[in-house]
Amino acid sequence: MSALGVLLRKELHAAFTSPVAWAVSGVFLLVAGYTFSLSLFMSKVANLTYVFHQVYILLVLLVPVITMRSFAEERKAGTLELLLTAPVREIWVVLAKYLSCLALVAVMLLASTSYAAVLALYGEPDLAPIAGGYLALLLLASLLVGVGTLWSSVTENQVVAASASLGTFLMLWFADSVAYILPAPVDLFFVNLSLLGHFAPFVSGSVFLSDVGYYLTGTLLALFLTTRALADR
């Protein structure tokens, strides 16, 4: 098995057996299920638009809790030294932690596809916005997990990592608000930085490469910076 495989197996085991994973998954499914049931019974419309926006907020709030332990816990316990003195590249360590957290979020999202199944069973939902919504959530999760992993790699305090991640996510969420008081073309930069601005088109069934590029670029940048943070020693 490759070094990445060995690390990934360890990280997946840690991610899926930690009490945090169960607590976060429980909260996620409870709130998402509540939102789905409520929106379905009130609007009687077979779509998941409201659920996707609710899940967007849930991910912003819950991903910091998932990623905070990635590196901070190992740094505090001293075990990070065991990993960094092993003959493995820093990028493998980063990828293993990133992919395990993303896998946990992906499983949570997978469980929520039961809502789409219910809609398909009892109605005739437009599947394009649903597929777009799930793609958006996966891309959003990828970026959030990347940034959360980055913050976890620069501190040994999990609360600090979670707070910094949440702060970053909220700033990105509301980044376009500051555009109202900025002159052109600086305002465009902040409009394009918005987390929500790149999310909303997916949910209406429109997939733009620029939106996909935003999330992928952000993820790669976060992973690059995390690797640099580990390598710079």
Added chain:
Amino acid sequence: MVELRKVTKRYGPHLAVRDVTLSVAEGEVLGLLGPNGSGKTTLLRMLTGAHTPTSGQLTVAGFDSVRQPLEARRRVGYVPESHPLYDHMRVRELLSFMAALRGVERRAIPGAVGEVAESLAVKDVLEVPIRHLSRGYRQRVAIAQALVHRPPVLVLDEPTNGLDPRQIIETRNLIRGLAGRCTVIMSSHILSEIARTVDRVAILLRGGLLTVRSMAETPDLEALFLSLA
């Protein structure tokens, strides 16, 4: 086996290690002695690849620690000072994980784990979760994880810290037992431990290497240390 040429390490403006030149022969047990803050741990961390030198050259078994870091790291086993281990794992799980991570072939892992468990007397606790181990067992498991891939170089940071007298004697015997088969580099600020365990001693002060002496030619290490420090 291990060569350092004018190795320097800076953390911002702080000079942690300066111009250290040192070579350690195959099978030799070398002790790094010095007060707290003398640069012992920094030097050990550079040997293990946990930190990289700011300048100078460090080679392990002929592999440059900066240009061939993975090859150099593959040849080193490291036991950090506080014996950090994955507490949620069982001993067998940890040893298997570390063996796989350090490149032991999948089929050879059970044998490697069994062998190192036997030689470090941790066979009885292979199925015990690490969080339930006593301090003595924990220390032996920490050494076992460093030796499971049979590295030619073993680095130990303050290996007897926090141990009771019996465990200190066991650790000393263990290190002496490795002499000849493995190059051992250990740090300590306890003069008597260094004097009883190592073949040669390197004395560090404020990041600089003051002297390297053979223990056979140093009957009174305490007097030597006081005269230098």
